[in-house]
Amino acid sequence: MPNISEVARLAGVSTATVSKYLNGVKVREDNAKAIDAAVRELNYHPNDFARGLRTNKSMTVGVILPELDNLFFTSIISSVDEVLDAAGYSTLVCICHSDVEREGRKLDFLRRKKIDGLIAVPCSAASDFVRNLDGLPVVLIYRMSGIGSCCCVMSDNVSAAYGAAESLISAGHKKIGLLLGPDSNYTPIERRSGFLAACAANNIELRGEYIRSGPYYIESGYRMTRELLALPEPPTAIFATNNELTIGALNALSESGLTLGRDISFIGFDCELVARAVNPPLTVVVQRVYEIGRAAADTLLSLISGEIMQNKAIRIPTELRLGKSVCRAKN
Amino acid sequence: MPNISEVARLAGVSTATVSKYLNGVKVREDNAKAIDAAVRELNYHPNDFARGLRTNKSMTVGVILPELDNLFFTSIISSVDEVLDAAGYSTLVCICHSDVEREGRKLDFLRRKKIDGLIAVPCSAASDFVRNLDGLPVVLIYRMSGIGSCCCVMSDNVSAAYGAAESLISAGHKKIGLLLGPDSNYTPIERRSGFLAACAANNIELRGEYIRSGPYYIESGYRMTRELLALPEPPTAIFATNNELTIGALNALSESGLTLGRDISFIGFDCELVARAVNPPLTVVVQRVYEIGRAAADTLLSLISGEIMQNKAIRIPTELRLGKSVCRAKN
DNA sequence: GTGAAAGCGCTAACAT
């Protein structure tokens, strides 16, 4: 690999001139031409190690994600990369497999790589996560419990759940089952509260047994749905508030022999492909995943460029995509 | 950020000793202790720029993928990262949005980052891709058309399609529709040939109109399926050979009012979640995505460590996951 | 086992 001196020699100028030219400083026309030619001839690429060692900048942004088996997370990468690439930054993606210890190691790794900023969906308590960051511009997505001074981007969970609940209520449903993620997470809390707010606004008092929480697994959605269906007075509609829970619920509903949109109403969450593939197509709450990623990237760029935007929480609205899985309540 | 000299000073040794100790060379017990203490006290992390500048190694492996909106690709990252992380390597993921020019830029980027190896699902013609690599250890996944001297890992597409076809044939189907990806790609060619081999082995002569190719889009699967169903003598079974085509086919089949596994038989590809979510559950060919990733990572590690394994093409078998979408042919 | 010192390739301060 050629270095800057060889380019300089071939072009008949000093390394300083080459460096400046390559970094956008004006040089004499003939020198510019000579440098261009030399670069091409030698197939020269600046050494990022040397440059980074000198500048302590990397033009690189880190992304830490808990998993990759989920279109929610992967869409974030896609859109974040889109925005950052356009701004000249490259993206360094790390997956921590929902393991706090590995998350820490990945963060170390990224810091050693001198990332200029970080976008993360933390799997550790967000407050712990932020504590280890001293000064690094960061935007958090999705899980904001207990964060003081950090920019976050997330779906507007409250109104997402409110809207879904209201559409069921306006179809006459009063006995609605709610499938939530783990109680310990922030998102389920928000979705529950939006749901309950819609019920309260319509004077519907929900039995506690209709509201179920469990881990974000298909099996858990399956189990909770079976439990709901086995109640003496089962709900006439079910709202699953997450991707896996939706799939699990569908499994249980298929088994039950009930026909969606006729015998029972159902609203899912995310699962766009599944929603389109099943019969009848599902009504689902869809998160604007690409917008979330773009907003996170834009915010990070502002942060990197020195803007101060403390504690800014950006909410991205969701969309209620209508399928045919909701029908009027029978009674 | 503290540097190695500060650690050395605090520990009362030279920078050379610190460096050696941190890189696994034996030092005196008391020095080791002192260095450990100093590292902890200063919260020292080696500067990867300086280290890389010196060693010209990065302990980093690049991954280039065309997209991220597909569990096939994301599972690759997951499993590759798993293996490499265990070997002390970190993974640098790039997405090129199926854009050849961007693919080239990402490759440049990775080379400047001095990656020690590369795993890629190239979206350019693989032969062009490999040409720009001079010497960098590389493992290609998935698209191997026209590659001479490069390790590849991919599903055993021929027997995957053969098996699916045979299971339809043994259920009595003779009129089978086949949905393929674009003719220009390598994978559809393999899947077609496996399918046709099974037909030939069972003396089934298939009309050309039953075999359709189109881009990897849901809409294309939808359209091709509608075309099949509109034939004067429509097929009694359909085999979709890719994720998107499967979803599209399901859309069209739902619309048609035909019940899967009763009025028409269907086998899909990948789509594990969808397969479980629809009613009846789908019979699908499932790629062992994690094994593909692991095999690629293992192969790359061998390559990096200097083993020569020219032109090695690793085939990972697929699995036919039985659902209830296949029934005996009526006639 | 240890330390002194050179040098990886680049940028930026300074002099011209």
Add this chain to the structure above:
DNA sequence: ATGTTAGCGCTTTCAC
């Protein structure tokens, strides 16, 4: 506008 040069933090001879 251009060139000279110091030095970023590390590893690695080489001498002890």
